[in-house]
């Protein structure tokens with residue numbers, strides 16, 4: 001069986017490629033390398049550089065390879081950037097999905113697992129958030145992903161392309177053997193920013209807002225290890241290939257940590273003081289996001305191995321400490 005991983009040179013994509021290769025799968029990676037890293041891709045995967053908005057590129061790859069299923073990560077995912085440049089998000093994320101579905105339809109590829117996000121829920125009314133809760137995004141990134149879910153639904157109805165939408169909460173950590181990890185330019189995510197301060201490659205950290213209605217006034221998020229997340233994609237594809245219908249699943253730990261708690265945990269893991277200041281709120285940030293993730297556990301039999309945030313931060317720290325410049329291929 002050949003699996004195409006779109007965005008397989010990115011953070012979550014590269015960890016999924018590595019897990020697929022470990023499981024003995026035949027893997028093809030498609031990535032435009034705008035944000036991804038060629039060096040992050042397991043050498044056992046066949047690599048094609050190109051853009052999912054390019055129908056000609058997709059059809060060339062789908063003609064050359066017999067693809068049995070797709071895992072799709074190729075998207076922009078920075079909330080503040082999406083607030084400033086929403087059309088970039090609708091073009092790449094939503095528009096890219098339309099081109100991809102056209103190519104899948106043309107080449108008879110019937111299964112796709114795709115990255116959705118907790119950001120599709122917006123500011124939740126109830127915590128923990130269930131898959132059936134209202135989806136009312138507070139930023140264009142979440143809106144672009146919600147549109148992708150809806151488009152996939154209608155492509156399923158019309159063409160029988162079955163999908164699993166995995167709604168991620170906050171992803172962190174790195175491959176425990178130190179081979180790959182998180183390397184974004186610019187970095188905007190809390191844990192890598194904290195660890196860059198700890199590693200001495202960044203001067204300081206600003207916590208965005210401490211006047212939210214939470215335990216200490218800072219935002220609360222639900223963290224999952226990137227390898228556990230990668231494994232959920234493999235289970236989701238197997239679920240579709242076993243003949244199950246399209247569905248959406250939250251991927252989280254059902255536990256929330258405030259930004260200050262994450263900072264404290266990182267100080268403990270690294271043994272570094274990690275100076276921080278409190279700044280204004282960041283536009284588009286919901287105050288609390290915690291997943292109900294029992295559906296993925298029962299239906300997909302997903303069993304995350306990392307159940308505490310310090311262990312997650314420890315794998316990320318191992319990567320950042322050993323590779324402060326990341327893959328070293330981007331400025």
Ligand code: UDP
Pocket residue numbers: 079170188189190191193205206207208209219220221259282285
């Ligand atoms: N955050 C912060 N300072 C930073 C980066 C992030 O206080 O330099 C906060 C952000 O406002 C949010 C949390 O950390 O409350 C997680 O943000 P991140 O960008 O990592 O993930 P998101 O929740 O947006 O997917």
